[in-house]
Amino acid sequence: YSLDIFKNFLWILFLLILLLTTTMMKFVGVLLLLSGSAQAFAPSSKRAFVPSRLLAGGFEWEDPKETFDQGVENPFKNPSLMDTNDGLKVDAARLLGPRLSGSNLYFIGMMGSGKTAVGDIVARRMGNYNFLDTDQIIEKAVGKTIPEIFESEGEASFRDVEGQILDSVHAYVRCVVSTGGGIAERMENWSKLQTGIVVWLDVDPEVIIKRMSSKGIENRPLLQTGDPLQTLQDLLERRKLKYSQADVAISVDSTSMNEEDVADMVIKELHDFIDDNPPAWKSAKAKAQAEGLDWVQ
Numbered sequence: 001y002s003l004d005i006f007k008n009f010l011w012i013l014f015l016l017i018l019l020l021t022t023t024m025m026k027f028v029g030v031l032l033l034l035s036g037s038a039q040a041f042a043p044s045s046k047r048a049f050v051p052s053r054l055l056a057g058g059f060e061w062e063d064p065k066e067t068f069d070q071g072v073e074n075p076f077k078n079p080s081l082m083d084t085n086d087g088l089k090v091d092a093a094r095l096l097g098p099r100l101s102g103s104n105l106y107f108i109g110m111m112g113s114g115k116t117a118v119g120d121i122v123a124r125r126m127g128n129y130n131f132l133d134t135d136q137i138i139e140k141a142v143g144k145t146i147p148e149i150f151e152s153e154g155e156a157s158f159r160d161v162e163g164q165i166l167d168s169v170h171a172y173v174r175c176v177v178s179t180g181g182g183i184a185e186r187m188e189n190w191s192k193l194q195t196g197i198v199v200w201l202d203v204d205p206e207v208i209i210k211r212m213s214s215k216g217i218e219n220r221p222l223l224q225t226g227d228p229l230q231t232l233q234d235l236l237e238r239r240k241l242k243y244s245q246a247d248v249a250i251s252v253d254s255t256s257m258n259e260e261d262v263a264d265m266v267i268k269e270l271h272d273f274i275d276d277n278p279p280a281w282k283s284a285k286a287k288a289q290a291e292g293l294d295w296v297q
Contacts, residue, residue: 093125104196200246
């Protein structure tokens with residue numbers, strides 16, 4: 001029977017709302033903790049009192065830093081940020097939330113690259129972000145497994161549903177989202193992915209096949225061919241141009257790297273990406289200071 005996308009759309013929204021609201025109380029507690037921690041971790045010069053409103057050109061100007069910047073810097077460039085008064089270490093992932101300002105993280109990459117496992121670890125370590133897997137949402141909404149959908153409806157119908165799911169998910173904030181391997185192939189999906197930060201897990205096809213060999217590849221519809229490795233390599237070649245447009249690329253070329261190792265790399269690269277791509281107001285302020293405009297000090 002035909003897959004009724006619109007009939008399942010309300011059910012999909014219900015599942016998303018349920019997932020996010022069940023963690024709301026936890027978010028409130030963590031955000032309160034982070035708001036206090038940000039001040040504790042900031043260098044003493046950052047904690048000096050600065051008026052929230054400054055006079056600029058005859059009118060009152062509100063420094064956006066007072067509103068948006070919680071004073072959290074890159075802990076990998078300033079390790080003291082991860083030290084607390086009682087000698088404990090703060091996970092660098094905990095300091096990502098304040099720096100992301102609610103932006104979603106989208107994991108893309110080939111099937112078997114570890115998007116779900118790594119994305120879940122990153123979300124858990126961040127503490128104030130929720131984890132969503134588009135494939136899992138599709139299966140719950142449709143009542144079929146991914147292989148069953150491919151078999152009964154075909155890949156094109158699956159991609160249609162996948163796009164509908166992404167359209168719903170990207171409306172939320174503070175989410176780490178694991179996506180399907182082929183989601184990047186449709187241009188209309190990129191406008192949704194680019195509302196957040198896109199992380200590509202670039203895993204060598206041979207590493208993926210070795211991983212799958214222990215779990216079986218029968219649940220991978222696109223690999224039901226005479227030569228799964230060659231099929232995977234061909235798929236990667238077709239998608240690589242799109243994958244390479246990600247904001248952060250994590251290269252995994254060894255089976256010795258586990259999910260925690262990859263998550264560590266993701267967290268570090270995200271902090272570096274935020275440094276290299278500051279908010280527009282922060283760049284404008286730095287430029288003004290460099291030009292000697294003291295009113296933005």
